[in-house]
Amino acid sequence: MREVALLILGAGPAGLAAAIEARARGLEVLLLDENHGPGGQVHRAVGGSYTPARGSPGADQAREGLRLIEAFRACGAEARFGASLWAVEEDRSVIWSEGGVARRARAGVLLLCPGAIERPLPIPGWTLPGVMGVGAAQTLLKSAGLLPEGRAWLAGQGPLLWLYAAQVLARGGRIAGILDLSPPGGWRRAARHLPAALTAPGYLLRGLGWMARLRRAGVPVIRARALAAEGGERLTHIVFDGRREAADLLLLHDGVAPNTQITRAIQGCAHVWDEAQASLRPVLDPWGRTSRPGILVAGDGAGIGGARAAALSGRIAALEAARQLGALTEEQRDALAGPLLLRRAAELAPRPFLDALFPPLPAARIPDGTILCRCEEVTAGRVRAATALGAQGPNQLKAYLRAGMGPCQGRVCGPAVQAVMAAARGVPPGALEGLRTRFPTRPVTVGELASLA
Amino acid sequence: MFRRSGPTDCTILWEGRALPARAGEPLAAALLAAGVVAFRETPVSGAPRGPFCLMGACFDCLVEVEGVPNRQACLVPVTPGMRAGPQRGARGAP
Ligand SMILES: Cc1cc2nc3c(=O)[nH]c(=O)nc-3n(C[C@H](O)[C@H](O)[C@H](O)COP(=O)(O)OP(=O)(O)OC[C@H]3O[C@@H](n4cnc5c(N)ncnc54)[C@H](O)[C@@H]3O)c2cc1C
Ligand code: FES
Numbered sequence: 299m300r301e302v303a304l305l306i307l308g309a310g311p312a313g314l315a316a317a318i319e320a321r322a323r324g325l326e327v328l329l330l331d332e333n334h335g336p337g338g339q340v341h342r343a344v345g346g347s348y349t350p351a352r353g354s355p356g357a358d359q360a361r362e363g364l365r366l367i368e369a370f371r372a373c374g375a376e377a378r379f380g381a382s383l384w385a386v387e388e389d390r391s392v393i394w395s396e397g398g399v400a401r402r403a404r405a406g407v408l409l410l411c412p413g414a415i416e417r418p419l420p421i422p423g424w425t426l427p428g429v430m431g432v433g434a435a436q437t438l439l440k441s442a443g444l445l446p447e448g449r450a451w452l453a454g455q456g457p458l459l460w461l462y463a464a465q466v467l468a469r470g471g472r473i474a475g476i477l478d479l480s481p482p483g484g485w486r487r488a489a490r491h492l493p494a495a496l497t498a499p500g501y502l503l504r505g506l507g508w509m510a511r512l513r514r515a516g517v518p519v520i521r522a523r524a525l526a527a528e529g530g531e532r533l534t535h536i537v538f539d540g541r542r543e544a545a546d547l548l549l550l551h552d553g554v555a556p557n558t559q560i561t562r563a564i565q566g567c568a569h570v571w572d573e574a575q576a577s578l579r580p581v582l583d584p585w586g587r588t589s590r591p592g593i594l595v596a597g598d599g600a601g602i603g604g605a606r607a608a609a610l611s612g613r614i615a616a617l618e619a620a621r622q623l624g625a626l627t628e629e630q631r632d633a634l635a636g637p638l639l640l641r642r643a644a645e646l647a648p649r650p651f652l653d654a655l656f657p658p659l660p661a662a663r664i665p666d667g668t669i670l671c672r673c674e675e676v677t678a679g680r681v682r683a684a685t686a687l688g689a690q691g692p693n694q695l696k697a698y699l700r701a702g703m704g705p706c707q708g709r710v711c712g713p714a715v716q717a718v719m720a721a722a723r724g725v726p727p728g729a730l731e732g733l734r735t736r737f738p739t740r741p742v743t744v745g746e747l748a749s750l751a
Numbered sequence: 752m753f754r755r756s757g758p759t760d761c762t763i764l765w766e767g768r769a770l771p772a773r774a775g776e777p778l779a780a781a782l783l784a785a786g787v788v789a790f791r792e793t794p795v796s797g798a799p800r801g802p803f804c805l806m807g808a809c810f811d812c813l814v815e816v817e818g819v820p821n822r823q824a825c826l827v828p829v830t831p832g833m834r835a836g837p838q839r840g841a842r843g844a845p
Contacts, residue, residue, distance in 0.1 A: 427801030
């Protein structure tokens with residue numbers, strides 16, 4: 299079997315920066331990503347189909363992304379794109395599918411940088427074609443230059459919603475309106491974190507700039523509490539606080555949460571419920587070490603910190619990998635990592651402010667008829683009924699309902715199911731055991747399995 | 752739902768119908784830009800579904816590509832002449 303010193307999953311800022319740092323320490327690096335090029339979510343298609351005009355929203359970040367991608371291309375790491383990882387074995391062998399064939403390699407150190415996914419915002423009718431994530435629409439913008447057409451509504455909360463809206467306007471696109479679902483009192487809640495946030499004012503200033511751009515363009519911003527999507531074969535209307543409006547596209551957003559699909563499936567890799575982010579995250583030390591020897595996690599997959607913090611934690615984890623592989627002594631690692639740890643702390647300073655401003659929307663308010671598990675079409679009401687019958691948590695729920703057992707394995711619904719069950723039982727979500735995932739974490743074909751033998 | 756802000760450079764075949772596309776873009780983007788909103792029917796209730804996450808997480812964009820079922824249209828890059836069609840009914844390992 300193929301052996302590789304450092305195997306990195308994910309070509310977002312965390313994985314790319316880790317690869318560059320590891321190569322600088324002389325490590326052999328193999329990097330896998332199921333995307334078809336480097337950049338991850340934030341820097342997707344930068345330099346290709348995504349090249350924002352100077353000064354337009356997201357342009358600074360795209361420039362940073364381009365620099366990172368160029369440095370990565372020059373660093374001598376082996377990159378495999380279109381490579382989707384679906385198993386990590388006891389001896390740190392990983393298995394991935396690539397062009398219809400499964401491949402395997404054993405990693406001396408495995409560094410997982412799987413990034414974040416959009417936190418689902420379950421509302422009645424959100425499974426209709428025409429309803430998708432704000433981040434999903436942004437992905438269409440970056441990877442194919444698509445702009446919303448017809449009556450496009452944005453709903454929810456969080457920085458990405460405002461950034462996307464500003465990006466659409468800057469390219470001549472139109473938005474029918476923004477439904478702000480953020481819980482009232484955000485600025486009051488967040489005020490005590492403001493001094494810390496102002497130590498890195500760039501974040502706040504950029505956000506205020508996007509909002510100002512929308513105001514200038516006259517996009518209606520409407521505060522709403524309840525929202526539903528309606529339609530037969532596709533979305534035709536949205537209903538909010540008793541008002542009904544025609545809609546061709548509804549984009550939902552409630553922040554992003556760590557993508558723990560791979561880490562949760564690894565035996566003995568401990569996770570905790572993160573209250574501020576309403577999701578599970580792996581238990582890590584400052585180097586990114588999990589509870590499994592030789593397996594590290596960096597970037598938003600470890601907890602949401604944004605692109606710059608992700609790149610720094612990638613470098614920090616790479617230095618620790620170099621120590622574990624004997625390329626650095628502990629003293630050398632510490633000397634190199636010191637400034638990076640300080641910079642990461644500075645980048646993370648605004649996070650408590652953002653978390654307080656946009657706390658994830660409460661699961662208790664999701665109406666009974668709303669589908670929670672999109673794959674198996676299980677409603678919040680049925681999850682609540684099963685909880686009343688004695689299902690203790692998401693794993694026990696599987697004995698009652700198929701929630702979390704479809705092809706996405708609870709990737710999308712897991713945190714929502716956990717929060718709904720906890721609210722029904724009157725306990726904090728962290729008191730329930732999070733949904734376990736299993737390898738293969740994606741459907742694998744017989745042909746792919748056969749190619750492994 | 753969506754319109755293009757840039758040019759196309761090839762065509763793909765969706766259920767035998769030629770649609771404009773750009774090589775390398777996600778198949779899901781090409782379909783959405785051409786006005787295709789429902790990519791599949793759910794095996795549970797037969798309800799129409801279209802892409803939701805565009806990043807490989809939700810599996811709502813499953814289609815058949817060149818006769819192979821269960822392909823995530825958001826992760827498949829367009830190649831000129833690519834043939835695809837909706838996914839109906841059962842999914843999982845073929
Ligand atoms: C849809 C979306 C859009 C976003 N847009 C922005 C933005 O415009 N600006 C911003 O500041 N932040 C954005 N974010 C937040 C984003 O999480 C961070 O800014 C940053 O991208 C995190 O970097 P990362 O390296 O941790 O992960 P990512 O950039 O998410 O990279 C993770 C990579 O891992 C790959 N991967 C994951 N699992 C597997 C697997 N099993 N097999 C193979 N590959 C895998 C993914 O394909 C991805 O390329 C966005 C988040 C999402 C979810
Ligand atoms: S749209 Fe979610 S997996 Fe393709």
